Amino acid sequence: MKALRVLQVEDWLANFGLGNQRDTLIEEVFSTIASPVFSELVIVLVGNAPAYLPQEVALFETLGRMNKVRPFRLAFLFEGLYPGLGEAQSVLAKGLEYVTAKGLLDFLNSPPTIYIT
Numbered sequence: 001m002k003a004l005r006v007l008q009v010e011d012w013l014a015n016f017g018l019g020n021q022r023d024t025l026i027e028e029v030f031s032t033i034a035s036p037v038f039s040e041l042v043i044v045l046v047g048n049a050p051a052y053l054p055q056e057v058a059l060f061e062t063l064g065r066m067n068k069v070r071p072f073r074l075a076f077l078f079e080g081l082y083p084g085l086g087e088a089q090s091v092l093a094k095g096l097e098y099v100t101a102k103g104l105l106d107f108l109n110s111p112p113t114i115y116i117t
Contacts, residue, residue: 007040008042031066038072040074060105079117089114093114
């Protein structure tokens with residue numbers, strides 16, 4: 001038997017004209033997770049998405065509501081074209097520092113994890 005430990009969400013920040021509908025859909029799917037070992041939500045960021053994180057207040061409000069339903073560790077997986085992993089990690093870390101300073105991650109028990117590919 002396999003159990004869901006990690007939920008990976010791609011293109012959450014992509015603009016498909018769905019707005020709040022996209023957030024609601026992800027919340028509904030998230031609420032159906034019954035796995036007792038689920039622990040991590042990974043948001044995949046591509047291209048220049050890390051630069052837009054500070055503007056995504058609705059995203060972090062949605063994550064806060066989801067965390068109330070079922071606590072999780074938050075991670076960001078960055079898939080982008082940068083000259084080096086250090087620069088890619090720096091870009092994402094700066095965006096998350098700003099978001100943290102705004103208090104948008106106060107619902108988390110630990111800081112988000114950064115993964116780079």
